[in-house]
Amino acid sequence: MPRKLLTGNGAAAWGARLAEADYVPAFPITPQTEIIETLAKWIGKKEMAARMVNMDSEHSMITAAGSAAATGVRVFTATSSQGLLYGLEMLYTVAGWRAPFVLVNVSRGLAAPITMEPDHNDILAARDCGFLQIHCATCQEVVDSVLMAYRMAEHTDVRLPVIVNLDGFYLSFTREPVDLPDADKVREFLPAFDPHETKFRAGEPVSQAVAVLGGGPYSYFRYETHLAALKSLDVYKEVEDDFADLFGRRHGVLESYRAEDAEIVFVMMGSFATKAKEAVDRLRDSGEAIGLVRPRLLRPFPAEDLRQILCGKKGVAVIDQNLSVGMGGILYSEISAALYGRKDAPPIITSFIGGLGGRDIKPEEFYEMITTTKLAIFNKMTPPPRLLYTAQELREIRKLQGIAHVEKEDKANVKAEETKP
Amino acid sequence: MYRIRFHGRGGQGMKTAGRILGSAFFLEGFEVQDSPRYGAERRGAPLTSAVRAGRSPIYERGIILKPDLIVVADDTLVPVPAAGVLQGVEDRTAIIIDSDINEPEWHQRLQINSVIHTLPAPKDLDRAEMPYVGSLCAGAAARLTGVISRATLEQAVLEELHEFKESVIEENIERALNGFDLLADYEGTVIENTDPTALNYQPPQWIDLPNESVNLAGPAVHGGATSVEVRTGLWRTMRPIIELDHCNKCTWVCGSFCPDSAISVDPDGFPEIDYDHCKGCLICAAQCPPHAISVIPERDSIEKEEA
Incomplete structure (x- = not known):
């Protein structure tokens, strides 16, 4: 099939269509809505044989998705940001049911204050719930990953729901050339969902995860979920090979870009990582041995694959498009934990927080992150985490505070001085 | 890589203009990325769309900081700071403005050395005319690149608008071709910029954010009627x-x-x-x-x- 220009949202919808999803519970939220609008249009025109139901909230939507998946049909759904968090209770619940389906999340920064643009605190709030997570950097990856996600989710050794994540605006509304997989080949890659013995039927009543259990049994079920997630790393590699054989594209658990012979490596997730690739090319042009590693899977965490690439490097610069308030970058701690105490672990791992609420990361900022990391390697001293934020941006916020009639602190101090006897 | 930025108002078809130009580049064999950028605003609010086209996969994303060409569908946006029409303009940047004000006057007003092309804005502009401005602008932009043929432009409009009724498609094709023909003398004057270099880069002015009192740092609007300022x-x-x-x-x-x-x-x-x-x-x-x-x-x- 010839390549065509598709938005990330369009690619996600094509993923659901090619996977021949049976059921789509839906609730609108920007910047995801285009996905369900596209599916609604296809279903209305009978180009796609699925049932779509508009729910009253994301909480109900995820409940419906999990319940339907438990009956053995293939389910697709999508949300963003506040919507994902509104359904968070049910993310844990349906993962606990071991109900396999695919949820596309279009990342958008969380309120308050409100933004429309992306960062990863929404998807990272779902980090520990039991959903597996695939993070995309291009529109091509979005459609491919939805198909791969079903294979992973429905595998009898896994049976866990999967979130496929793409960034709002930078992928959701951005068109790129996409090679749409051929429908027949997709059927070969992803046959109809066979739920085996685990299926709900109205005529054969069974109960799922309803009992109140003590800590011992609870631990068993919770840890079994964890073991299934770990096992999914092996399953993913099978799926990756099958996908590459059929479609000629390989999407690994991580993307390694010019990293093999690099001395310093950027680590970051999502669509902003293609900006880092651009910076790597420019730094290579100027003689610097720099590379990029982009984890595609966050859950399961590809710790061993990361160690294989990162051990032996002089330094690693981790860019977090998220902020764990009171701690710092979430990816930074996960990368550090994967490397600590290992043979040839990089002596310096620097931490940068950037792209919050879609804030751009400029080329010179990537170059400066390398300069900072080189200095840290030379000084044998890890610098404090750095928020990518400039003097000009602070001037902008001062202007906004002026408009909002915010009382300046120095003014308050002056008043205090004046009232002194 | 070509980097082209469109500016207009919600409802003037800037997203579609970007898509028409993006599709035209794609049909000519380019790697393409096109993306609109807007917030929670409604019809009439300033918005932009970006088109990048090159011979190899495109890794840049988001707003175009140093455009080769800026296309302005609505000249009342030029003095609006929030619209950022002149952001990143250099002497080599070409500008297309849909405006009745002539080119010397624009040079005088803007005090820039860029080449400015004006497209005659229809005198009887009303709401029904607005959506066609995008096609006009896309056609004009396509001509300046010199790598998009008239037939390709027509095909791109067809592809982008195929869901509309025939009369709307025909009208848009006419406007796009009109824009294309108007700038015939300047075909190929917009050229791809070279890749930026990491050598001798200007370091960003990063600062350490001060820890400020919640009176300052809480996202509250103090005092009433501040929306009057907007x-x-x-x-x-x-x-x-x-x-x-x-x-x-x-x-x-x-x-x-x-x-x-x-x-x-x-x-x-x-x-x-x-x-x-x-x-x-x-x-x-x-x-x-x-x-x-x-x-x-x-x-x-x-x-x-x-x-």
Whole structure:
């Protein structure tokens, strides 16, 4: 099939269509809505044989998705940001049911204050719930990953729901050339969902995860979920090979870009990582041995694959498009934990927080992150985490505070001085 | 890589203009990325779209900081700071403005050395005309690149608008080809920029954010009526005008329906429109029982004021 220009949202919808999803519970939220609008249009025109139901909230939507998946049909759904968090209770619940389906999340920064643009605190709030997570950097990856996600989710050794994540605006509304997989080949890659013995039927009543259990049994079920997630790393590699054989594209658990012979490596997730690739090319042009590693899977965490690439490097610069308030970058701690105490672990791992609420990361900022990391390697001293934020941006916020009639602190101090006897 | 930025207002078809140009590049064999950028605003608010086209996969994303070409569909956006029309303009950047003001006048106003092309804005501009501005702009931009043929441009419009009725498609094709033909003398004058270099880069002015009191750092708006400072009247493309001769001083219909509370009643009982904040939604005009509210294009009202 010839390549065509598709938005990330369009690619996600094509993923659901090619996977021949049976059921789509839906609730609108920007910047995801285009996905369900596209599916609604296809279903209305009978180009796609699925049932779509508009729910009253994301909480109900995820409940419906999990319940339907438990009956053995293939389910697709999508949300963003506040919507994902509104359904968070049910993310844990349906993962606990071991109900396999695919949820596309279009990342958008969380309120308050409100933004429309992306960062990863929404998807990272779902980090520990039991959903597996695939993070995309291009529109091509979005459609491919939805198909791969079903294979992973429905595998009898896994049976866990999967979130496929793409960034709002930078992928959701951005068109790129996409090679749409051929429908027949997709059927070969992803046959109809066979739920085996685990299926709900109205005529054969069974109960799922309803009992109140003590800590011992609870631990068993919770840890079994964890073991299934770990096992999914092996399953993913099978799926990756099958996908590459059929479609000629390989999407690994991580993307390694010019990293093999690099001395310093950027680590970051999502669509902003293609900006880092651009910076790597420019730094290579100027003689610097720099590379990029982009984890595609966050859950399961590809710790061993990361160690294989990162051990032996002089330094690693981790860019977090998220902020764990009171701690710092979430990816930074996960990368550090994967490397600590290992043979040839990089002596310096620097931490940068950037792209919050879609804030751009400029080329010179990537170059400066390398300069900072080189200095840290030379000084044998890890610098404090750095928020990518400039003097000009602070001037902008001062202007906004002026408009909002915010009382300046120095003014308050002056008043205090004046009232002194 | 070509880096082209479109500026217009919500409703003027800038997203579609970007897509038409993106599709045209793609049909000519380029790698393409096109993306609109907007917030929570409505029709009339400033928005941009970006088109990148090159011979190898494109890794850049988001807003274009150093455009080769800036296309402005609505010349009233140029003085609006939030629209950022001139952001990153250099001597090599070409500019297309849909405007009745001539090129020397624009050079005089903007004090820049860039080549400026004006497209004649239709005199009788009204709401129904607005969507076609995008096709005109896309056609003009395509010609300046010199790598898109007339037939390809037509094909790109067809592909982008195939879901619309035939008359709409035909009208758009005509406008796009019109834009393409208008700039025939300047074919190929917009050239791809070279890749930026990491050598001798200007370091970013990063700062350590100070820890400030919650009085300052809590996202609260102190004091009332701060929205007065945000002159949303700049979004207006059409202006409602109350003809007092016909107003029956009912004193509530237009003002009650106004979603922005931009209509008040004066001591004599006549309604008054606050043009600093009227966004031109025209609900007042639709609701007025004695049909006392007429509508004129904003461009005409500015001319009237200047006269």
